[in-house]
Amino acid sequence: MTGTPPPDPLQISGLVKTYGDRRVLDDVGLTIHPGEITALLGPNGAGKTTLISCLLGFLTPDEGSVRLWGEPSAGLSAGTRARIGFVPQTLTGFTWFRVRELMAYLAAYRERPGDPEDKVWEDWAALDPSARVRALSGGERQRLAIVLALRFMPDLVVLDEPVASLDPQARHDFMHLLPDYARRRGASVLISSHIISDLENISDRVVIMRHGRIRLDMREADIMATVRSLSAPPPTAWGLEILGGDTAGPVWVRGWRDGLDDSARAHGLDVGTPEIERLFLALSR
Numbered sequence: 001m002t003g004t005p006p007p008d009p010l011q012i013s014g015l016v017k018t019y020g021d022r023r024v025l026d027d028v029g030l031t032i033h034p035g036e037i038t039a040l041l042g043p044n045g046a047g048k049t050t051l052i053s054c055l056l057g058f059l060t061p062d063e064g065s066v067r068l069w070g071e072p073s074a075g076l077s078a079g080t081r082a083r084i085g086f087v088p089q090t091l092t093g094f095t096w097f098r099v100r101e102l103m104a105y106l107a108a109y110r111e112r113p114g115d116p117e118d119k120v121w122e123d124w125a126a127l128d129p130s131a132r133v134r135a136l137s138g139g140e141r142q143r144l145a146i147v148l149a150l151r152f153m154p155d156l157v158v159l160d161e162p163v164a165s166l167d168p169q170a171r172h173d174f175m176h177l178l179p180d181y182a183r184r185r186g187a188s189v190l191i192s193s194h195i196i197s198d199l200e201n202i203s204d205r206v207v208i209m210r211h212g213r214i215r216l217d218m219r220e221a222d223i224m225a226t227v228r229s230l231s232a233p234p235p236t237a238w239g240l241e242i243l244g245g246d247t248a249g250p251v252w253v254r255g256w257r258d259g260l261d262d263s264a265r266a267h268g269l270d271v272g273t274p275e276i277e278r279l280f281l282a283l284s285r
């Protein structure tokens, strides 16, 4: 029996956002597939937070469309909204609440209260429930933001730089718990971070932004199979797409296939296998 595939959790097309005469997002298209973890990378000012703000409806784009499970983001139903968990760069507001009061307060607004037995995020965060939010350290506030987004069992988790202020142990544990959660729930994840080594281990897809545009959007397995760095530009007859690179460094190409290793040797070209961090550095120059 053939059924209609479920709609993608997130589908963005032709997104444009300008501030004055500056295009901060320039024709951005992106699809988040069910159950996939997507790493959103880009140098400072690339447009990652602006993109996330547009897709969550905090900012109105000038052009383009955002759909969540097929629903246009403007006027999202409460039921669909409840399927999204968002972890901001910094948790602001709510400073007078105690941790336990804030959790109860926000739970009252959720259609899906989550599974009360599932305490994985609360255990990980190890926060004192009676502590006032204003008395938490930066890293503790970040843990709280993560708990608040994830304890309601979202099907789409959007995280904007969630680990920058976490200590190494908390970050390490979080980077194991997040893919576990996604697998357990079949949830999709969009996560931005500057700590590329963390994301490399957990992501299925890598999206690199620069100057408001998407420079690369590929499954990590396809990057490993078909992207290579070469010590010099390849002959055009090989039919490779040049992704980037400059005169000082290697040339990055897409479309690599097995037979080309011998051809490269014959041409005296050194072939390097891809590392996401080096690829990122080449594409964000």
Ligand SMILES: Nc1ncnc2c1ncn2[C@@H]1O[C@H](COP(=O)(O)OP(=O)(O)OP(=O)(O)O)[C@@H](O)[C@H]1O
Pocket: 019, 024, 042, 043, 044, 045, 046, 047, 048, 049, 050, 051
């Ligand atoms: N309210 C605003 N008014 C004018 N320009 C803005 C505004 N918000 C963001 N920008 C500009 O938009 C660009 C993209 O910013 P954004 O915060 O989306 O980048 P980012 O990729 O998230 O950067 P970072 O890694 O530093 O967090 C930046 O050049 C920024 O200065």
